[in-house]
Amino acid sequence: MLRFLLTRLSLIVPTFIGMTLVAFFLIRLVPGDPIETLAGERGIDATRHALLLKEYGLDRPVLVQYGIYIGRVLQGDLGKSIITHEPVLNEFLALFPATIELALCAILFALVLGIPAGILAAVKRNSVLDHGVMGVSLTGYSMPIFWWGLLLILLFSVQLDLTPVSGRIAFTYFIEPVTGFLLLDTLLAGNKAAFWSAATHLILPTIVLGTNPLAVIARMTRSAMLEVLGEDYIRTARAKGLSNLRVVALHALRNALIPVVTVIGLQVGVLFTGAILTETIFSWPGVGKWMIEAIGRRDYPVLQGGMLLLGIIVMSVNLLVDVTYGMINPKVRH
């Protein structure tokens, strides 16, 4: 087990170095030199240009620059935003809870609907129900979620006037951030109306972001269940006279969930990708919207830092899933 853990851990080192390389060199592909980009349209005179070049270490060889960059990254220094002059890490940490809250709600939504749907489809194999679930799942998988969001706004916000169009909470409430999750913070503040406002703001973004994972989880649960239901020990359990519910819920589901859990872990990247679009549609103040806005402002340190941070988070979650999977299933270790 220790050996397995160490190999997995050692594998992330090259991935991490590679990610910093990608982040470092991508930014250097920007046409023009970084000082001119920083100066923007105001322009800059030659002496100040040379001074800044030295100050930022841009007159050193590229490899040295990369060394300095990686040293700073390891100390948590990801540079400052060109626009706000705030450290990128601080901005990221301030906005990240909003993205996490949305992502957690979305994955919960996907699990609560996806797993039962997958089980039902597998148990009632080849029935109308099965075809229905698989059809809906394939549609969800093919869904352009940016359009899906607009459609839901059209239906629930514009036509039925049930949900708010954008934001995290109505402007009239001010909630002191404790956890950064508004659902919790409003409850901690004991403000029921604010909690309700936050919850209604969450509904549509949750559905939109949860749609792709829902489709994947339903499909995965179905195929894992089908595989398990054909096993000998299921036949044994049935032969013992156990009820169908007991066989499905206790014997089959437990084993079918292993691959499903892995798939959930691998959905993290999908969730962040989806969050970029979802946050843009619903003006959700998270890191996805922050990065899209950074493009418009040509705020390259934000783009670079945000990409690296999200990459590291996805990498860590993948590692966690890998290790957990190795603990559950000893076969993978070797």
Next chain:
Amino acid sequence: MTTALIRNAAAAEPPRPLREFWSYFSANRGALAGLLIVALVLLLAALAPLIAPFAPDLTDPAVFLKPPAWQAGGSSAHWLGTDAIGRDIVSRLIHGARLSLAIGLAVVALSVVVGTVLGLTAGYFRGVFEIAVMRLMDIILTLPSLLLAIVIVAILGPGLMNAMLAVAVVVLPHYVRITRAAVIGEMAKDYVTAARMNGASHLRLMFNEVLPNCLAPLIVQASLGISTAILDAAALGFLGLGAQPPSPEWGTMLADAREFVMRAWWVVTFPGLAILITVLAFNLLGDGLRDAFDPKLKR
């Protein structure tokens, strides 16, 4: 007696892989529907200038935001209505089909060619080269796909070409991985050893012997990849990073339509529906191909 029967049957029915493939494929109704829709979209795209009632960028101040024909205030001239500057939505959607298909095909062609060459050489030569290539692919896979594409486009500058390039980079690892895995599997087989003993060169071994036997999973991935490419390129268009207005690319049309979500449902609904139907069709087709190529895996 039985052997004779079998021999007779075999003589009467020589193996026909294509026919067998089709019999599996056509048994899958979803796959057939997918194929039909893909063919239809192809036809629309090919004949766009003949079918579309108007030019895609023809504006008409007389018909701003006209609703579809069946709604009050709609006109039969503009079947699905018009957008904010009086352009006919049907015409734009039909011309948009050209763009979306071109994007899907170009992205997949680029990533299949590059991915196959990388995967083939990695699986054939192994060693340091393989490790370097596969590590790089792992890194690309670790970064959230759209995020990486967004950053690439943000740096190269928005536009259809750069968006296609970015999406091609992002989907590349899938093709490299599939090809490498298939190549490693094939390399151990006897026919490769036989060819090598006959003195076949590296190039001949790679492209003439091994590659043709690795094609099935690549074809499946490519047909599924077209849908991913269309979806990702549309997302970039929606974010203002892909095709630029007035291009009738479906994602770009949606970006334009966003501000009218409150008063003109049709400008928002139809471009997205076009994306959904096309992507769904390619996914159905891809699933059908996978099942038909590998009947053992069939449910």
